[in-house]
Amino acid sequence: MDAYDEGSDARHGPSGPDPRRALPGPAPAPDDPEDAPRRRTGPPTLDDPADPPAAPDDPVDGPPAPVDGPPSGPRSGVAALSLRHRIGAAVALVSVAAGVCVHLGMTFLHVAPANTVSKEHSRTIEDWIYPEFEQNWKLFAPNPLQQNIAVQARAEIRTTDGGVRTTGWYDLSAQDGRAIDGNPLPSHTQQNELRRAWDFLIATHDDDNRPVGLRGTLSEAYLRRITVLRLDRADAVGPGGVVDRVQLRSRTTQVPPPEWSEEQVSTTPEYRTLPWWPVPEDEARGGLG
Known part of the structure; x- marks a missing residue:
């Protein structure tokens, strides 16, 4: 028999930690507070570790430790179906x-x-x-409208020398459009005043442009005052001139269909011209008439 063979215990080793897994080192010093400074005078090194790692314990026979996670069980719903x-x-x-x-x-x-x-x-x-x-x-x-309607106006002006001249057509809707384009917060006046005034006039006049009832006369007065103010703002009157009469018309064009559509519409503008309206003296000079 071998010199290290000491019986049946020699094959399996003694119970407890395996002595071969421990690192060799000096014996632990007694717990003497006075000797503590002499036992460690510098930082620990690899050759002389201050705290050698403890040897792991031998595995112990027994049931496996529980694993964290959702409990396994039968799947339900779509997940229970096969891939197909x-x-x-x-x-x-x-x-x-x-x-x-x-x-x-x-x-x-x-x-x-x-x-x-x-x-x-x-x-x-x-x-x-x-x-x-x-x-x-x-x-x-x-x-919803599929038309572009522009309201235009012109005026007869009495000049300082007693003569009368007629202005060209001013596109009042285009003036509002220029004021709205690029403006993140346009006023309600620029967006709605002229448009609603024209709709009011059309709804209260017949096909011959004659007012129907008192609302028809009121719509004429409202649109006439807007026109005089717009022409004065555009400096159409000139120095010393006075507005004698105004005339309005609408220019209607159909919105063209998209290129991929086969729909055919006429793009020729249609005009609706109203008769001349006399302007009261005080209204022509800035009053309300």
Whole structure:
């Protein structure tokens, strides 16, 4: 037998920490406070570590330690399906969503006012809507304008020498447009005053430009005063001149369709010219008439 073979205990080693895993070193010094300065006079080095690492304990037989994490269990819902069935469910969901979007788009175009898209695809929209999804109501009233309307004005001026001269046409709508373009906070006067005054006049006059009732006369006075103020602001009167009469007209042009549309519209402007309106003396000189 070998000299180190000391029986059955020699094969497995003694119980407790393995002495071969411990690093060799000097024996621990007694716990004497007076000897502490003499035992460590400098920083620890690799050759003489101050605190050698402790040897790990031998594994102990027993059940494994629990692992943190969600408890394992049977999956439910879509996650429980196989990959093939999950792909099929995703395709079905996308198909349903696409069908809903198409139906909502077709219904919107059907109930919305006539526009370029609905005119271009009217046959397709009708085939989709009728007869199952027929709607008997409209989305907007009145229909949005598809025209550009510009209000223009000119005046007859009495000069200081007793003569009369007629100005050219001033585009009042273009003046508002120049004031609004590039302005992040345009005033309500620039946006709405002239437009609402013209709409008020058209709604209270017949096709022969004659006022209908008291509101028709009121609309003339309102638009006339706006015109006189605008012409004075544009220095159309000149020094010493007085506005004697004013005349207004509208210039209407259709909004051109997009390039991809086959719709044909006339781009020739149409004019509606009102008769001359006399301006009261005090209103011509800055009063309210």
